Amino acid sequence: MAAKLRETAAIGLLWGAGIATLLILIVILAYILVNGLPLISWHFLTTNPGVRGQQGTGIYSTIVATVAVTGLALLVAAPLSVGGAIYLNEYTKENLLRKVFRQAAEVLAGIPSIIIGLFGFLFFVIYLQPYTGGWSVLSGGLTLAFMVLPISLRISEEALKAVPGELREGSLGLGATKWQSITTVVMPTALPGIITGLILGAGRAIGETAAILLTVGGALGLIHGVRDPACPMTLYIYNILTEYNDTTTAYGTAAVLIIAILAITFTTDYLMNRYTKKLKGL
Amino acid sequence: MSGEIEISIKNLNLWFGNFQALKNINIEIQKNAVTALIGPSGCGKSTFIKTLDRMNDLVDNVKFTGEVIYKGRNILDSDTDVVELRKEIGMVFQKPNPFPKSIFDNVAYGPRVHGIRDKKTLHEIAERSLKGAAIWDEVKDRLNESALRLSGGQQQRLCIARLLAVEPDVLLMDEPASALDPIATSKIEDLLHELKKDYTIVIVTHNMQQAARVSSHTAFFWLGEIVEYASTIDLFERPRNKRTEDYVTGKFG
Amino acid sequence: MARNRFTRKLNQLRDDVTDMGAITLQSVEDALAALETSNTALAERVIANDNRIDTLDRKIESQCIKLLALEQPMAKDLRVIATSFKMITDLERIGDWTVDISEEVVTMGKPIHIPVSASKFNELVADVKAMVADSIEAYAQGDVQQARSFEARDDRIDYLYKDIVNNMVNALAQGKCSTETVSDVTSLLYIIRYLERIADHAVNIGNRVCYMEEGERAFLK
Ligand SMILES: Nc1ncnc2c1ncn2[C@@H]1O[C@H](COP(=O)(O)OP(=O)(O)O)[C@@H](O)[C@H]1O
């Protein structure tokens, strides 16, 4: 009887925890959307920010900066992480090297973003200044790539590991080379997982502030190239709050950011579901 | 034992790390015949059959000695081109493992990786292979459907068709019917009788009646050794070895 | 030891076949005793008893079919069943020959007059009886050595059979028989023919026992 009671209590507790998490999420989303949505208009999305926190302007250049920085981070991190995952999972045996690699990725994932930012500042902004242009989209994107990399490496590896060994054996057994097996059977089967990893990484990059703070420069003008300094949305929110205490614009930008993240998450979820179903022949 | 010999195995030993999984195997596999491998679980049947197309290479820490002579060369030599070898010696697995692709793409997979791109040729190969695996009539109207929508028995015959498409000489089958119902199983068995006219077949089976029905020669494995290798009728009707006798009469295993 | 139930059934089968053998052997002995002593009552009993053998034959046959169909026996188990399956036919035939002998005894209805050497005739009778007994024993014990001896013993029986037939035919031809004894001689000709056939079945059983024990079917005739 006591065991039964304890079980009921445990389930209740877990259920409570789940509900609490959901509630917190809803409260945050609702709070920001309620405060931010009224500000969003075509004008808001397509006009550049004014100087010195001038009211009635938009956030166009910050959206462009976010897309540019995130895109660049993905562009760098995707081939590295997917390639790395393939190498680790398909070409190395379970040995020390593999452990070291995996551990390294884990450590990288665990480093506080401000420290990554500091590294980015010292390495890309200062040391490689002649190439990156100092504070720039390029420096920011490359720094963010370090944050995307471990997440998507880890998830890609899991996705590859989840591909049944029988499929590899089936392909090799038909006289395909290892590389043919990877490109024609393993990768297509693992694709949903790999994409999910990249999207999670992109989510992390879009939302990142600390690593950006020290590397992109925060210039509000519209960028014309990757070596221009820029100010992505997150940094913009931080700046207008700390410098001008402009909560209205901050809420508006935050709402745009959140809607963008939600949209990306749900769209990829939907597409991946369809793809997986197609793979399973449903 | 009469008849032409396709593969001849001499003093084959194999280790996984320190564990010896195959001990001094010496047998000759007849051409255009079905050779069955029986024995309790874990006695090395799969390991043995995988040695014949070097699939054990995928395992860490595997070591082997001895000779597997096929077409006049020792395929265990380190300079063997395993990719080429696997075109000649193909494998069907216990669990049907069609690729998550269409039925057509499954059959065309082998020819494609071997460089055939012409649509018409691919279609001809696909049709011939699917007919060879006795599944053409069931799938000819749905070649673009996902292979995963087929039943288990159909999937297994598709996997056989997929293998036939690369025109191997030897078909290795590791318990190909153990996951199938009796009707699907008897279709596979009928198919084996057809296939042996053109191919040399080595089949692992847990089912002694199946071995008795499909094969002309049977090897009994026990703890990594071949205890007895004889014509199937001899092995089941008058085994020479006490262990074989005890195994086939169900006294252990 | 796995398959206890099956092993029990297999032992049961061997016991049943051995029992059928014992009953058949009893018929052989009774029929020959009836012949020696012109005991028509005993002969009638042998005839009446034959349906017991037939019943056992059918019962064991279905036992064998069931075991073959349901247990898929292999190796020695398979050979025991295959041997039993065929051997009951031999026993059943032996039973039929004892009926035929007994019918001759009943027909004659009186002590018979043997126009040839009685010692050879008695030897034939004793040999056939012993061979039937030994074949059943060989099956029960799996005694290959015993089973192997039957070929040679059968040669002796064939020799005795031919010799007696020749002598009787000669006796008939030389008119040594009275009209009264002619019918006895014909009956006797039949009887020794039946005895010779019984011995052949005993030889069959011996060969089947060799197959059961050693798996060699080659010398089965
Ligand atoms: N990759 C492996 N690493 C280590 N041991 C293995 C491996 N594969 C098989 N074995 C061992 O080798 C023995 C033979 O296995 P296997 O050939 O699969 O047996 P079977 O197919 O006859 O059931 C077993 O004891 C098994 O545990």
Ligand SMILES: [Mg+2]
């Ligand atoms: Mg196996």
